[in-house]
Structure formats: C-alpha cells, structure tokens
Amino acid sequence: MGDKAHIHPGAAGRAQAADHPRSVRNVVLVGPSGSGKTTLVEALALTAGAVNRAGRVEDGGCVSDYDEIEHRQQRSVQLSLVPVDWDGTKVNLLDTPGYADFVGELRAGLRAADAALFVVSASDGVDGSTRMVWDECAAVGMPRAIVVTHLEAARADFEEMTRICAETFGADDPDAVLPLYLPLHGPQAPDGHAPVTGLVGLLSQKLFDYSTGERKESEPGEDQLPRIEEARNRLIEGIISESEDETLMDRYLGGEQVDVGTLIEDLERAVARGVFFPVLAAAPAAEGARQGLGTVELLELVTGAFPTPLEHEAPRVTTPDGRPRELAPCDPDGPLVAEVVKTSSDPYVGRISLVRVFSGTLRADQTVHVSGHGLADRGHEDHDVDERIGALSTPFGKVQRPVSHVVAGDLACVAKLGRAETGDTLSARDDPLLMEPWEMPDPLLPLAIQAHSKPDEDKLSQGLARLVAEDPTMRLEQNQDTRQVVLWCLGEAHADVALERLRSRYGVQVDVVPHRVALRETFAERSAGRGRHVKQSGGHGQYAICEIEVEPLPAGSGIEFVDRVVGGAVPRQFVPSVEKGVRAQAARGVAAGHPLVDVRVTLVDGKAHSVDSSDAAFQTAGALALREAAAGARIHLLEPVAEVSVLVGDDYVGAVMSDLSGRRGRLLGTEQTPGGRTLIRAEVPEIEIGRYAVDLRSLSHGTARFSRRYARHEPMPPQIAERTRQKEHAAA
Numbered sequence: 001m002g003d004k005a006h007i008h009p010g011a012a013g014r015a016q017a018a019d020h021p022r023s024v025r026n027v028v029l030v031g032p033s034g035s036g037k038t039t040l041v042e043a044l045a046l047t048a049g050a051v052n053r054a055g056r057v058e059d060g061g062c063v064s065d066y067d068e069i070e071h072r073q074q075r076s077v078q079l080s081l082v083p084v085d086w087d088g089t090k091v092n093l094l095d096t097p098g099y100a101d102f103v104g105e106l107r108a109g110l111r112a113a114d115a116a117l118f119v120v121s122a123s124d125g126v127d128g129s130t131r132m133v134w135d136e137c138a139a140v141g142m143p144r145a146i147v148v149t150h151l152e153a154a155r156a157d158f159e160e161m162t163r164i165c166a167e168t169f170g171a172d173d174p175d176a177v178l179p180l181y182l183p184l185h186g187p188q189a190p191d192g193h194a195p196v197t198g199l200v201g202l203l204s205q206k207l208f209d210y211s212t213g214e215r216k217e218s219e220p221g222e223d224q225l226p227r228i229e230e231a232r233n234r235l236i237e238g239i240i241s242e243s244e245d246e247t248l249m250d251r252y253l254g255g256e257q258v259d260v261g262t263l264i265e266d267l268e269r270a271v272a273r274g275v276f277f278p279v280l281a282a283a284p285a286a287e288g289a290r291q292g293l294g295t296v297e298l299l300e301l302v303t304g305a306f307p308t309p310l311e312h313e314a315p316r317v318t319t320p321d322g323r324p325r326e327l328a329p330c331d332p333d334g335p336l337v338a339e340v341v342k343t344s345s346d347p348y349v350g351r352i353s354l355v356r357v358f359s360g361t362l363r364a365d366q367t368v369h370v371s372g373h374g375l376a377d378r379g380h381e382d383h384d385v386d387e388r389i390g391a392l393s394t395p396f397g398k399v400q401r402p403v404s405h406v407v408a409g410d411l412a413c414v415a416k417l418g419r420a421e422t423g424d425t426l427s428a429r430d431d432p433l434l435m436e437p438w439e440m441p442d443p444l445l446p447l448a449i450q451a452h453s454k455p456d457e458d459k460l461s462q463g464l465a466r467l468v469a470e471d472p473t474m475r476l477e478q479n480q481d482t483r484q485v486v487l488w489c490l491g492e493a494h495a496d497v498a499l500e501r502l503r504s505r506y507g508v509q510v511d512v513v514p515h516r517v518a519l520r521e522t523f524a525e526r527s528a529g530r531g532r533h534v535k536q537s538g539g540h541g542q543y544a545i546c547e548i549e550v551e552p553l554p555a556g557s558g559i560e561f562v563d564r565v566v567g568g569a570v571p572r573q574f575v576p577s578v579e580k581g582v583r584a585q586a587a588r589g590v591a592a593g594h595p596l597v598d599v600r601v602t603l604v605d606g607k608a609h610s611v612d613s614s615d616a617a618f619q620t621a622g623a624l625a626l627r628e629a630a631a632g633a634r635i636h637l638l639e640p641v642a643e644v645s646v647l648v649g650d651d652y653v654g655a656v657m658s659d660l661s662g663r664r665g666r667l668l669g670t671e672q673t674p675g676g677r678t679l680i681r682a683e684v685p686e687i688e689i690g691r692y693a694v695d696l697r698s699l700s701h702g703t704a705r706f707s708r709r710y711a712r713h714e715p716m717p718p719q720i721a722e723r724t725r726q727k728e729h730a731a732a
Contacts, residue, residue: 018090021309021330021409025302026092028109031119032127033098036149040119041082041095043284043292048084079105079342081354081411083394089303092411100129100702101491103441104473108341111438112356112411115143115306122148122156126168128703134169141274143306148281151196158183162279169277175238179279181297182231199294202232203263213289215296239263242270271305309409315358316436320371320384325433327359332407336360338426339435343470345505353414362406364392369432371425383419386429390416421469442707443475443488445693447495452509463506467498481518492694517687519594520638520713526551529629531621543609544617546570546578549602550629555712559586560600570606574618578603581622590630592637592725637721638713639685646680648704653678655699663688683711
C-alpha cells in the first residue's frame with residue numbers, strides 16, 4: 001500500500017505526525033452502544049504499544065475527554081480520536097458514540113475517515129441504526145470491514161454472527177461478506193462454553209494462538225483441515241469474484257492454484273474499492289497480557305487493505321462567493337483546505353477544534369481564514385474571519401502532544417480558535433475557500449428552558465452560544481410568539497447532555513418548562529364592535545369613538561385593515577391610529593392571548609373631539625372595538641399543522657400509521673423505497689408531535705426517520721380547544 005516510512009512516533013506505538021498521506025489511515029468505528037467499540041480501541045492501542053496495560057488509564061490512556069450522561073453508566077457521547085503507530089503507518093482511530101441521539105458525532109467521524117469498522121456484538125447482533133449507517137457508507141462507497149466482539153459470551157457464535165452479517169450487509173451479494181479468520185476454541189468449561197483462544201487464517205492456513213497473551217503462530221492439525229478448507233474455498237471464490245482480473249475465476253475453477261500473494265493483493269484492492277467486506281473477530285487482552293485476540297490481524301487489515309487519504313475523492317469546495325474550485329486529492333502542497341469536525345471546551349486550554357486536513361499543510365502559528373457554514377437557522381452565525389492558529393497537537397487520552405504541522409490526510413487538534421465552529425472550513429488567508437457541508441440530522445425534540453435565577457439569566461445567552469457552536473445538530477430558537485427559549489435536540493439523552501454542559505462547563509443553571517406551540521386565533525363569523533374611549537378628569541381629556549366590522553378571511557391572509565369612513569367622522573390623521581390600535585390588540589389576542597390572524601377589519605364610523613381627540617385615544621378605541629367584536633363572535637383557536645414524512649421499514653408501517661392516526665394525523669400517501677422501506681406522508685397537528693422523535697424511535701426500534709415542515713394553521717376541534725384553554729389558564 002505504499003511507502004510507510006514517513007511517520008514520527010512518540011512513545012512506542014503513539015503516532016504523532018505524518019509527513020505524507022501515504023502513511024496515514026483514518027478509520028471510524030461504528031456500532032451500537034455496548035458493542036465494544038471503546039474496548040476495541042483500547043485493545044488496538046495496547047497491541048500497537050501505545051499503552052502498556054489493558055483497560056482505561058487516566059494519564060496517557062486511550063480514551064479522550066468523554067462526557068457522561070450519568071457517571072454510573074459511563075455512556076460516551078462524543079467523537080474520540082486515538083492515533084496509534086503500526087508498522088510505520090499512523091492509524092487514526094475515530095471512536096463514535098453508539099447512542100442514536102449523538103448521530104452528529106457519528107457523522108463527524110464518517111466525514112473525517114476514509115474507511116469504517118463496523119463493530120457488532122456476537123451476543124446482541126446488528127441493530128437497525130447500524131444498518132442505516134451501513135447504507136450511508138454504501139451510498140458514498142466507503143470501504144468497510146466488520147469486527148465481531150464479545151466472543152467470550154456464553155452463547156456467542158461467530159459463524160452464526162457472520163451469517164447474520166452476510167444477510168444484513170450483503171443483501172445484494174452475500175459472498176461479499178465473508179470471514180478472513182475462524183476462531184479457535186479452547187477446552188470446554190463445565191457450563192459447556194468453550195472460550196475462544198486463537199484464530200486460523202483462511203488464506204495463510206496458519207494458526208494464531210493468543211491463549212498466553214502473546215500471538216504465537218503454528219500449523220493446523222489434520223482434524224482442522226476440513227473446516228478450514230471449506231471456508232477457505234468460499235473466501236477465495238468471493239475474493240476472485242470481486243477481482244479486476246476476469247480470467248482469474250476461470251483459472252481457479254480449472255484447478256490452477258492461485259498464489260496466496262495474488263489473493264491478498266486482490267483482497268486489499270476489493271476492500272479498498274468498497275466491494276468486499278471482510279469479517280474479523282477481536283477480544284480485549286486479559287489482565288497482564290500484551291495482545292488482545294485478533295488485534296494484530298485487524299491492524300494488518302487496516303494498514304494493508306484500507307485506503308490511504310490519497311484515494312479519498314477531493315471534497316467539493318467553492319470560494320466564499322460561491323464560485324467552484326477544483327482540488328487535487330489530498331495534495332500536501334496544494335491550497336490549504338481543512339475542516340473542523342468537532343469542537344470541545346477544556347477548562348484550562350479553552351476551545352479545542354479537531355481538524356481534518358483535506359488539502360495543503362496546516363502549520364502552528366499560521367494565520368488562516370475561517371469560513372462559516374450556513375447554519376444560521378440553528379443559531380450558528382455565519383462568519384468569514386481571519387484567526388491565528390495556536391498550538392497544534394495530536395491527542396492521546398488527556399494528553400495533547402505538540403506537533404509542528406499537519407499534512408493533508410491527517411487529523412490534529414487546534415487550540416484557541418475563538419470563532420471556529422464544528423463544520424467550519426480553514427483555508428489560507430489570501431485564498432479563502434469553503435467546503436460543502438456534510439448532512440446533519442434535523443433536531444426535532446424541543447426543550448424549552450429558562451434561567452433559574454438572575455445571575456443565570458445574565459450568563460444564559462453566552463452559554464447557549466457556546467453550546468450550539470460545539471454541536472451543529474442542536475438548534476437554538478428564540479420563539480417570538482411564545483416568548484420561549486427553545487433548544488431543539490435529537491433525543492432525550494441529547495437534551496440531558498446539553499443541560500449538563502450548560503451547568504458544568506458554562507456555569508448556567510436552567511429550568512425546563514413545558515414547550516408551547518405557537519397557536520393563533522381567528523373569527524369564525526362576521527361581527528361588529530364599538531370602541532369608546534372618553535375620559536374627562538380636568539385639564540386635557542381623551543375622546544375617541546370608532547366602529548368597526550370584522551369578517552374572516554382565507555388562511556394565510558393575515559390582518560387586513562380597510563377605511564370606509566365617510567363625512568370625516570374620524571379625521572384622516574386618526575385613521576392610522578385606529579389601525580395601529582387594532583393591530584396591537586390583534587397581536588395580543590382577543591380570546592386566549594394568541595395572535596389574531598386572517599381577518600378583515602373595516603373602520604365604518606366614529607366620532608372625534610376638536611380638542612380632546614389624540615393619536616393615543618384612537619389607538620385605545622381601536623383596540624376596544626376589536627375586543628368588543630370578539631366578545632360577540634365565535635373565535636376559532638388555530639393550531640399549526642405539519643407535513644410529516646416518515647421513512648420506516650416495511651415491518652413497522654402498520655404500527656406507524658396507526659400511531660399517526662392516534663395523533664389526529666391525516667394520511668397523504670405512502671411510497672415504496674429501496675431497501676424494504678416505506679415513505680409515509682401525513683399531516684399532523686404540531687401539538688401532537690412534540691415528543692415524536694422519542695416515540696417513533698421506540699415504536700420502530702430505532703429504524704425509522706422522520707422530517708417535518710410547517711404546512712399551515714387550521715381550526716382546532718372544539719373539545720380540544722377548550723381543554724387547551726383550560727390548561728393554559730391553569731398554567732397562568
């Protein structure tokens with residue numbers, strides 16, 4: 001796979017800086033929570049010599065700056081980078097959260113990586129979310145391999161798990177998902193379980209024994225050959241079918257012995273092209289052991305078969321004004337283009353940006369241009385500013401090791417970029433560029449908050465700005481209708497982490513309050529009202545009388561004001577005052593305190609006084625007239641209705657449609673999509689889908705996605721409107 005000499009190791013196995021993209025592999029680990037991703041990263045770091053003992057270590061260990069929702073459960077919610085050195089190659093291991101609420105961190109890992117390791121538990125299998133990520137990787141042709149963990153479990157079955165993976169991930173071609181190694185089992189325990197103690201390589205036909213904590217190679221026994229031969233033949237046929245050599249299958253089927261070196265070269269090409277997906281087994285090292293089972297084989301696959309950044313297609317970039325710019329793939333001497341894939345805060349260092357360099361070379365103390373990412377709708381300001389790069393470092397556990405430069409294809413941390421946010425582009429100051437942003441999931445769970453106290457209120461704005469700067473999957477809304485501050489999150493765990501970060505990192509204590517939907521009011525029938533504002537209490541008095549007629553208009557019409565006064569009953573200079581009073585009262589509401597919309601207000605008559613009439617008096621009279629008109633008419637409470645699109649597996653279509661009906665939804669239609677999924681479109685009142693992000697995940701076992709967009713406001717059913725008014729009155 002090219003020259004591997006351009007690597008500067010730190011401590012044994014701890015990669016620090018690469019001088020060329022050929023010596024870098026960027027690998028993201030994907031899998032559900034509990035599948036063993038972090039444990040696998042630790043095992044790989046131990047085998048590479050980056051740490052000297054198994055397990056999580058505080059200083060110089062291999063787990064970086066994890067946040068926790070609850071300390072007892074130790075649930076990691078952030079992307080973590082662990083760089084190791086293997087055979088002269090720097091391997092950047094990107095450990096992603098397994099929780100669906102933190103899919104933004106997963107997308108960041110996919111953006112920064114060139115290949116993916118899908119980690120599946122032999123005891124738990126493959127979940128729906130992992131299948132969806134596999135499809136995302138397939139859509140962009142990302143090379144993938146599968147690692148089966150938890151082989152020590154009593155009911156673990158590697159062969160059965162491999163079959164499940166072939167059915168799940170190789171639906172189009174099951175022979176593209178095959179094991180490279182088979183597990184070797186030790187003596188059977190009294191409970192009937194035989195622990196996995198080693199592996200047998202199907203191509204090399206060698207045994208690799210890990211039972212002593214050191215990998216030892218030997219030849220297979222005669223009794224093992226039949227099992228090996230069957231799996232080996234299938235593997236060879238799978239590799240050859242994906243080979244670019246069309247004559248190789250004919251030669252193999254004709255009885256010709258294909259050289260193992262040729263098979264390995266074809267395997268590596270097929271993996272790098274994203275058409276063959278090997279299955280491997282791995283387990284952590286025992287206490288005191290130096291190597292975990294399968295970790296050597298996995299590192300060999302990563303460094304030998306996974307592509308270098310040179311094989312990664314150049315990202316699409318433009319100038320800040322939108323003109324396209326062509327880039328050569330991963331050229332260290334090209335124009336600087338780097339992207340902030342993660343932003344975090346350190347109490348001592350400040351803001352730290354994890355950066356992937358796609359082109360050029362990033363150097364310490366360099367001044368760069370930071371381009372914003374067009375997420376203004378989520379509370380992220382757009383910006384184009386110059387900033388000076390502080391220290392460059394490569395992380396390892398809690399330790400940041402300084403480096404002087406970062407070449408194209410590599411990742412590193414940048415300290416103290418005060419304006420850069422996740423998704424921003426770093427480029428040369430004299431040649432600013434902007435990368436096309438990656439797709440971020442839309443946060444659909446609202447969390448309404450308010451400051452706990454006056455000191456918290458003073459710090460809230462700055463704390464929220466920093467919070468959304470770190471997390472582009474979070475949207476900040478200052479709702480003008482409900483006067484609420486709303487954080488839109490991906491799920492309950494995401495919301496919990498946001499509150500904890502506000503408290504612990506930014507010192508802001510907030511209270512969660514019920515989220516209110518922006519309701520409206522309108523007239524259901526024609527009505528009339530008279531506003532009389534006459535006061536005389538000595539000195540200059542107040543005199544204004546106006547008469548109006550109100551009639552409903554079609555949805556979306558807003559407030560229309562018409563002047564039909566004749567004979568100067570209301571002097572011309574006071575007509576705008578009446579309109580101003582009417583519009584001010586409409587904004588405050590006329591029945592339940594929600595804005596009035598979709599009516600025509602016609603001024604038909606009135607009276608004025610030559611001395612006591614004034615602008616303020618006619619504003620008050622206009623408001624009183626509208627209120628009197630409302631008191632004598634039926635008022636409809638309008639609720640917002642959203643058009644909801646749900647993409648769900650065919651197995652859950654009935655349950656999802658039934659649930660939408662129970663939310664007063666109106667089905668618009670269904671559409672079959674590839675992969676055994678159905679797109680359901682419906683219109684649902686927004687008041688019924690406040691927690692739909694959580695409920696749909698439970699209903700579909702995490703396999704469904706949905707989007708929503710505002711459609712219109714429409715009258716709420718009378719009985720529900722009455723309950724809503726009672727609830728709002730009680731809350732007030």
